[in-house]
Amino acid sequence: MASLTVELSKIISDSVATLESVCKQNNLSFPRLDEPFTPSSEAFRANPEAAEAANKIAAAALQLAAAVLPPPAAITSVISGHFKSAALRVCLEANVTEILREAGPSGLHVRDIAAKSNISSTKLARLMRYLATHHVYKELQPDVFTNNRISSMLDTGKSVEDLFSSPESRYDNAHGFPALAGHHLDEIPKSTAYLWETLSDPVSAHSDEVTQTAFNKAFNEELPVWAWYEKPDQSGRLRRFGSAMRGVEALQPPDAILSAFDWSSLPNGSVVVDVGGGVGTSSLPLAQAYPNLEIVIQDRPPVVEDGLKLWKVKLPKALETGQVKFQVHDFFTAQPITNASVYLLKQIMHDWSDPYASKILTELRKTAKQDTKLVLIDTVIPFACRYSKAEAENAIPGAVPAEAPEPLLANYGGANEIGYIGDMTMLTVFNSLERTVKHISALLESTGWRLTRIRRDGSSNFLQPVEAVPI
């Protein structure tokens, strides 16, 4: 049998050949690492064959590196994750990416970058060189750096002058990624540093409470993270978090909801309840595509108020005709809509640990009709191992994700990390989680629901709609 390294290198060479030929046939260009990122440079990934080939190349290359590096070097790369985050945070806060964008393709000497940001040039050079070693920025000549495809992801698109003159509004009206990066380089790693202390403290070790998290320990804070953001001295972080969440939303195709369920199977006049529906972002395309459905969007009072304002601009007719209604409702209390065909919960379950998630599901089960469908939309976390043949054959539709070919990890390893990062974030700040299919199934069963299918064919690649029916 071929050795692991031979098999992995064959996956890489075969997939590179596929990628090149698909790009050539479809007149798609493959982006260069040395060039700044543009959304159009990702066009090739809309071709499923090209996207799959790129995934396999990345998964195999990362696995190959793990296989051939000396183990002390491989583990040290994991150990040193915090140094990479810290170096990147300095560059983000010092507007290095935007400074380099304005400098143009010949780059800028680190002493000029540092002078604009008023930080030490020798210290900045070391941080940037460390990042360039990991393909974030490029050192063109000794101490002269430029952006590349990866570092340019931090670009707010704003002028350096604007960024330095009004730092408080740096993320406003920018695409959300730099704000998301700022959030993930600040309160998240500071909290994560206290994960062991939280998990080993008898008070918090087994807690499911949102006030007993690593965040609470790290910041010596008694309030849940949401309430902390609303404190006057956290207004900058709150503003950044708002921009980051809009950025995450923008990553999802706006009409992803249309492929989350077979909406056309519902008879005219069926009632869909968007539980914790926010301002109705998902219900909007649904109401437009299915005017025959009645939609009730439930949330907390201030959110309902914002939602009404938004719909009066975006789709006033739906409110006027009564097709869409907003309703104040706390999902931990008895569900007022008792004739629902569908209870839809998008990105609700992952905010809550099991005792709270159980309460939400139990309340819905109490009022569900025998033919009510429950649709949960969250990330379903893949196992890092393979399903046995027997298990895969007996699983409900969609339970088993498309697995990467051997000898790759079934979940595509490090090439498919985003869902797991979401899960780590949930653990750190909420004591909540993104769940595996087995976990979801058990949670549903314990609250009177039966998992019937998972849709993996939708247009969102990190959210998988889960369907359940009353037991």
Ligand SMILES: C[S@@+](CC[C@H](N)C(=O)[O-])C[C@H]1O[C@@H](n2cnc3c(N)ncnc32)[C@H](O)[C@@H]1O
């Ligand atoms: C992550 S957002 C998801 C919003 C929406 N489903 C979407 O995907 O756009 C979570 C929502 O849960 C709402 N929420 C939090 N606690 C709630 C409660 N006890 N009752 C009802 N809604 C609640 C929040 O106000 C927020 O709108």
